[in-house]
Amino acid sequence: MDEAKLTEFMGRLVGDLGGAAMTASVVLGEQVGLYRAMADGQPVTADELAGRTGCNARLVREWLNAQTASGYVEHTDGSYRLPEEQAMALAVEDSPVYVAGGARVLASLFIDMDKEVEAIRGDGAVPWGAHHPSMFTGTEKFFRPGYKANLVPSWLPALDGVVPKLEAGGKVADVGCGHGASTIIMAEAFPASRFFGFDFHGPSIETARERAAEAGVSDRVTFQQAAAKDYGEGDFDLVSFFDCLHDMGDPVGAARHALEALAPEGTVLLVEPYAGDHLEDNLTPVGRMFYAASTFVCTPNSLSQEVGLALGAQAGEAQLRDVFTEAGFSRFRRATETPFNLILEART
Numbered sequence: 001m002d003e004a005k006l007t008e009f010m011g012r013l014v015g016d017l018g019g020a021a022m023t024a025s026v027v028l029g030e031q032v033g034l035y036r037a038m039a040d041g042q043p044v045t046a047d048e049l050a051g052r053t054g055c056n057a058r059l060v061r062e063w064l065n066a067q068t069a070s071g072y073v074e075h076t077d078g079s080y081r082l083p084e085e086q087a088m089a090l091a092v093e094d095s096p097v098y099v100a101g102g103a104r105v106l107a108s109l110f111i112d113m114d115k116e117v118e119a120i121r122g123d124g125a126v127p128w129g130a131h132h133p134s135m136f137t138g139t140e141k142f143f144r145p146g147y148k149a150n151l152v153p154s155w156l157p158a159l160d161g162v163v164p165k166l167e168a169g170g171k172v173a174d175v176g177c178g179h180g181a182s183t184i185i186m187a188e189a190f191p192a193s194r195f196f197g198f199d200f201h202g203p204s205i206e207t208a209r210e211r212a213a214e215a216g217v218s219d220r221v222t223f224q225q226a227a228a229k230d231y232g233e234g235d236f237d238l239v240s241f242f243d244c245l246h247d248m249g250d251p252v253g254a255a256r257h258a259l260e261a262l263a264p265e266g267t268v269l270l271v272e273p274y275a276g277d278h279l280e281d282n283l284t285p286v287g288r289m290f291y292a293a294s295t296f297v298c299t300p301n302s303l304s305q306e307v308g309l310a311l312g313a314q315a316g317e318a319q320l321r322d323v324f325t326e327a328g329f330s331r332f333r334r335a336t337e338t339p340f341n342l343i344l345e346a347r348t
């Protein structure tokens with residue numbers, strides 16, 4: 001045994017365990033408003049922060065010490081400060097790098113551990129709806145900042161001829177829409193178009209309707225509970241799948257249904273987690289997070305449905321191309337990408 005290798009590995013492992021504990025600390029800080037109460041970047045004592053947030057002062061001090069040990073917060077002379085850069089990621093909900101809300105997804109991996117243990121010892125299936133609600137709000141909070149930053153300025157313009165259609169008044173289906181973050185962002189940007197959000201998870205559709213009302217876009221957005229192979233509307237200029245195709249049991253069937261639902265010259269926008277085609281390509285910080293989450297969420301969800309293709313969250317462009325080719329699409333290309341997402345375009 002190589003002592004140096006062991007020491008190096010233990011160092012990394014302790015770092016990972018600390019990171020997992022900090023995920024819980026981030027969820028707590030986000031939930032009770034501790035980060036938001038420090039967003040001004042001014043020094044604050046634990047007692048002052050506890051007073052501002054109505055929290056227990058001793059636990060706030062312990063939380064602040066953990067935040068300081070992680071480099072999230074700075075500590076000088078008994079006062080703590082959230083630097084501007086950290087505030088962007090942890091306190092400012094509209095910032096493109098806001099991740100604090102998304103930590104709830106990772107928290108729910110622990111909350112749902114009993115279901116995962118049963119699945120891994122059995123048929124591998126955990127349906128989306130079986131997860132703790134933290135999964136659904138966490139997913140919305142995790143993905144929304146990226147959609148807000150990229151969808152209208154960059155992803156839609158990267159598609160061939162789609163923006164002029166939406167400006168003139170097009171028809172859009174957002175399949176597997178969850179809480180409707182992507183649907184609502186598109187509806188806000190293109191008031192002349194009509195948007196239909198479909199998801200098989202009833203509670204998510206109810207939340208999506210509330211979000212549309214809050215955003216004032218209910219006049220042009222309809223959310224319906226429907227599976228990806230079952231929705232009834234058609235003649236869509238754009239059918240989008242945001243981070244959901246790989247979760248489906250039968251992605252080929254979903255793509256085939258999209259093909260039938262498209263208007264002539266319509267386009268599919270496929271947004272998937274960033275991945276290369278081989279495991280070796282994905283041995284990155286982003287890849288390991290996606291593989292780990294996919295073991296608990298995406299892959300068991302696919303295995304709970306018909307066909308159970310189980311692409312996983314690191315499917316990669318080549319496998320996704322195969323799905324669309326098998327479904328009958330003749331054109332498929334990478335329109336653009338971000339460090340977190342592949343943005344793919346499929347056409348007839």
Ligand SMILES: C[S@@+](CC[C@H](N)C(=O)[O-])C[C@H]1O[C@@H](n2cnc3c(N)ncnc32)[C@H](O)[C@@H]1O
Pocket residue numbers: 128139140143175176177178179180181182198199200201204226227228229241242243244247248249301305
């Ligand atoms: C990771 S979430 C993404 C939600 C949303 N698109 C977003 O980006 O925030 C995956 C979504 O796919 C939905 N889903 C999974 N399988 C589905 C199916 N067969 N038909 C319709 N929706 C499905 C789930 O209910 C869930 O809302």
